[in-house]
Structure formats: C-alpha cells, structure tokens
Amino acid sequence: MTGSSGHSLQTLGQVDAPGFDGIICFGGVDWWYHNRGHYDLQMMRELSARVPILYVNSIGMRTPKVSEGAMFAKRVLRKLGSIGHGLVEVRPNFNVLSPLVLPGVGGAGPAMKRLLAHQVRSAARRCGIRRPLLWIACPPAAGLIDAIDPVAVVYQRTDRFESFSGVNVEQIIGFDKMLKQRADLVLFCARNLYEAEGADCRRSAFVDHGVDFDLFSQAGIRFDDHGAQPTDLQGLARPRVGFVGGIDSHTFDPRLFLEVARRLTHVQFVLIGSCSLPRGWCELPNVHLLGQRPYDEVAGYMAACDVLIMPWNQSDWIEACNPVKLKEYLAVGRPIVSTPFPELAHYGEHVLQARTGAQFAAGIVRSLAAPPAAAFQRERVASQGWRVKAREAWMAIVDSDGLATDASRLPLPANVFSFPGAGQ
Secondary structure, eight states: OBOTTSSBHHHIIIIIOOSOSEEEEEOSSOTTTSOTTSHHHHHHHHHTTTSOEEEEOOOOSSOOOGGGTHHHHHHHHHHHHHHTTOEEEEETTEEEEOOOOOTTGGGOOHHHHHHHHHHHHHHHHHTTOSSEEEEESSGGGGGGHHHHOOSEEEEEEOSOGGGSTTSOHHHHHHHHHHHHHHOSEEEEOSHHHHHHHGGGSSSEEEOOOOBOHHHHHHHHHHHHHHOOOOGGGTTOOSSEEEEESOBOTTTBOHHHHHHHHHHOTTSEEEEESOBOSOTTSOOOTTEEEEEOOOHHHHHHHHHTOSEEEEOBOOSHHHHTOOOHHHHHHHHHTOOEEEOOOGGGGGSGGGSEEOSSHHHHHHHHHHHHHSOOOHHHHHHTTTTOBHHHHHHHHHHHHHTSTTOOOTTTTSOOOTTTTOOTTOOO
C-alpha cells in the first residue's frame, strides 16, 4: 500500500516515521447541532483515548438552495452558529473545528480548497498532530487529501452517499471511487454494502455500529422501575409509540406513517428529531412532533414509549443502511416495528417487519398486546458497545500493512477505549 505522498505505509510506519500521531476526521455531521450518536463522532470519541483527535465538522455534500424556504434559512443560520465556535476542545484529547468554508466545497475551486486545508493543518498542529491519519466520513473531503498529506487514509462508507437527497450524484460517485482507490482502509457498517463494494477497495473491513449500552439500557430500566420520564411526556396518555431520528424525505415515509397513525387513533405517536418535511405535513391530534433533543436525553424518550418504530421509505439509501437507532431501541428494551431493509435479517425475532400501513399498524397492536421481554431485547446488543467497535476499527487500521502509531505495538488492554459516559 502507498500513502498519499507515495511512500509505502510500511516504510512510513517503521523507518521514516513512527506512524500517525493523531487523527483528522472530516465528519459527516456537525458536533454543534446533529445527534451525537453518529458513527464518526462515536468512533472519534473512543479513539481519543489513544491519540489526539481533530474532528472537522461536516463541510457538506450539497449546497442549500433558497427554494427550500424556511429550511434554507435554518441551515444557513445553524452553520454560521457552528462556524462561530472555531476550534474547541470538547473532551480531553478530542477537538472540534468548525472551518470557515462555503457549502459544497467538494466542487469549489483551488483557492477555497487551499483555504480549508490551511485551516485544518493549522488546527491540527495546535492539537499536536503533525503526522495525521485522515479519516473521511464526508466524501467531498477526498479533494483535500494531497493538501493535507496524511500518513494514511481511512474512508468511512457508512451509507450510499450518492443517494442522499439534493446532492450532485455524479460528483459524489466520483469522490467515492477516488476514495476507494486511494484509501488504505475502507470501513463499512452495513453488510450488504460491504458485500457489494468491498472488493472495489484496496482494503476493506466490516465494523458496524455500536451502542451506548449503559445509557440506553439504564433509561429503560429506570422507567420500568420508577416510571421516570421526560416532563413533556408526563401528561401524555398511553399507549405511546415513538420514533427518534431525522424526519427527512430520503429516509422517513410520511405517507406510511400517516396511514398508521390514522388507523390507530387510540395510540399517541411521539416523534423526536429535526424535521425537513414541508410545514403542516402532519396535523393529526394523536401525533406529537417534539423536535430535536440532546443526545443524552433521547434514551429517556425511547424508554417512555411502549413501542418504537422505523417507518422507512423504500430507497437505495435505506437498502444500504444500518441505523444506529436499531441498537439503541434494543438496548432500551422496547418492541420494535420497522419497514424491511437487509440488515434486519440479522435480528430475527427482535424486530417485527411490515411493508404496508395495515401490516405496520397490526405489528404495533401485536407488540402492545404481547411485547418481548426487555431483557431479551437488551441481550442482543449487550456486547456491542462503541468501545468494542472502536477496538475493531483500531485493529483493522493497525493491521494495514504495518501502519502503526508509536503506541500501537504495545499490548492493547481491554479497557483502552474507556471514556466517561461512553457505555460498553
């Protein structure tokens, strides 16, 4: 294998340099306003116990359009708010950079790319990173590899990015192909995507999502024992059916959801998450759109529901997905009803699958009448914590033809990725 500068990684790792001394991660989300359960954020949090981390907030895969109306203004304002933070150490050894950059930088000219690369290199030096491993979770960052000149590159292929709504499909496909050719390791978290594309990469590994097991399981246990729940749900009748996540057209199926809610008028539906659907898309009296909540609070909302749902649309994006909320739902210990997607084949009787509104509603009724034991649900993911997944990713990186950090040749103790609040 060769790094971006043309040296062999074995040489860089063992002779010319002792390997990478930190990780620069071009994230797929923004630390300041997205859910912090995402793969890249969780991996960086755990890996910060091993090396310094510079997490670069998403540089975006698409350019917001004025035609989006209120959503355009929201996206612009929240990005400006993020940029205002600059470089912040949010946890020991974990630094977050909000660079000054225009959306859609992947298609920007050389001057904009140089400006972005300068900001990132400067921030990395302030974090003590001079020989970075570059971790890319946002495909447009592919155009910055040469300017960053990393020791090695890891590409996080957690979704079919080209299927994301509003992107320049040809451009994103081009970045994806470039990264599969140049990355020293491509990490997949959905089995069918790994099976379909793993052979296209120089080296690939399957490391799926983890879960903050302690956080979510304890929320379920507290509710079961004491009825502890968020204050804005205390007056809401039961049964309750919950969804936690982005309510967006490329994932969420509003027609299916509305049909289910109309069929089950005696059920209260609680939706937690940001919504990009048109204003007024749902005005049913038994549907409660509560908006986004901090990551540490969402487990309490899940626990206060009797059934948890994933009403996905049928799309290329969903076909290749492995949503982290699946393991979070299981850790809380609640019945789950979902539209089908390939990854569910590995969860058997833990999830009821339904394609139509009638089937989905029937699945909810069945789950309310005879829910599986909470312990049965939790057992399925009890050993799937983020610490375990970070360890798997670390070993895949270190095994990349001799690529190593100064410390990677030392024995790797079981608790090396421990971090307060990180779960198992």
